Amino acid sequence: AAGVIQSPRHLIKEKRETATLKCYPIPRHDTVYWYQQGPGQDPQFLISFYEKMQSDKGSIPDRFSAQQFSDYHSELNMSSLELGDSALYFCASSLGGGDPTDTQYFGPGTRLTVL
Amino acid sequence: KNQVEQSPQSLIILEGKNCTLQCNYTVSPFSNLRWYKQDTGRGPVSLTIMTFSENTKSNGRYTATLDADTKQSSLHITASQLSDSASYICVVSAGNAGNMLTFGGGTRLMVKP
Numbered sequence: 001a002a003g004v005i006q007s008p009r010h011l012i013k014e015k016r017e018t019a020t021l022k023c024y025p026i027p028r029h030d031t032v033y034w035y036q037q038g039p040g041q042d043p044q045f046l047i048s049f050y051e052k053m054q055s056d057k058g059s060i061p062d063r064f065s066a067q068q069f070s071d072y073h074s075e076l077n078m079s080s081l082e083l084g085d086s087a088l089y090f091c092a093s094s095l096g097g098g099d100p101t102d103t104q105y106f107g108p109g110t111r112l113t114v115l
Numbered sequence: 116k117n118q119v120e121q122s123p124q125s126l127i128i129l130e131g132k133n134c135t136l137q138c139n140y141t142v143s144p145f146s147n148l149r150w151y152k153q154d155t156g157r158g159p160v161s162l163t164i165m166t167f168s169e170n171t172k173s174n175g176r177y178t179a180t181l182d183a184d185t186k187q188s189s190l191h192i193t194a195s196q197l198s199d200s201a202s203y204i205c206v207v208s209a210g211n212a213g214n215m216l217t218f219g220g221g222t223r224l225m226v227k228p
Binding site: 004033035042043044045088090092103104105106107108109111 | 156157158159160161164204216217218219220221
C-alpha cells in the first residue's frame with residue numbers, strides 16, 4: 001500500500017540558508033500535518049492543512065511557512081536556518097478532514113542538519 | 116499547558132513475556148488518546164485510538180485502556196516478540212478538531228531473546 005512520501009530524506013544546510021521539505025500524502029488523503037522532532041525530544045506539532053487551507057497551527061517559527069497544493073502535496077519552507085532547526089521533520093496525512101479519531105499516517109521523515 | 120507523561124522511560128523484557136506501559140496526561144479539552152510505535156529513525160505507526168467514551172481497545176497483541184476520570188492510559192503487550200523492540204509513544208489530542216497531537220516522551224522497549 002502507498003505510504004506518505006517525504007523528500008529529501010536527508011538535507012544538510014548552513015546557517016542562514018533556506019530549505020524546502022516536501023510531503024506527498026497517501027492518495028485520497030486530504031489533510032497533512034507537519035511535526036518537528038529534535039534530538040532526544042518528542043515530536044512537536046508545527047502546522048496542518050485541510051483541503052489546501054491551514055487548519056491548525058502549533059509551534060511553527062515565523063521563519064517557517066508551509067502550504068498545501070492542489071494535488072494535496074505540501075511543502076515546508078524554512079528560511080534563515082539556525083543550528084537549533086536541526087531535527088527530524090515528519091509529515092503525516094489523514095483522510096476525513098477533521099474527524100477527531102482520524103488515524104494519522106506518518107512518513108519516514110526528513111533529517112535536516114544545519115551546520 | 117498540555118502534558119503527557121509516560122513510564123517507565125525504558126524497559127527490558129524477555130521474549131514471550133507480557134508488559135504494561137503507562138501514560139498520564141493533563142490535556143484539555145480532551146479529544147482522544149493514541150498509542151504509537153516508533154522504530155528508531157522512522158515515523159510513528161498508529162496502534163490504537165480511543166475517544167472519551169472508550170475504555171479499552173485491542174489491536175492484535177496490543178491492548179490499550181483509558182480511564183478518563185483519572186486521566187490515565189496503559190498499553191499492554193502480550194507474548195512479546197523481538198520485533199516489538201521500539202519506542203511506544205502515548206499521544207493525546209486536544210481541542211474541538213482533535214487533530215493537534217501532544218506527544219509523550221515515550222517508553223523505550225527492548226525485547227531480548
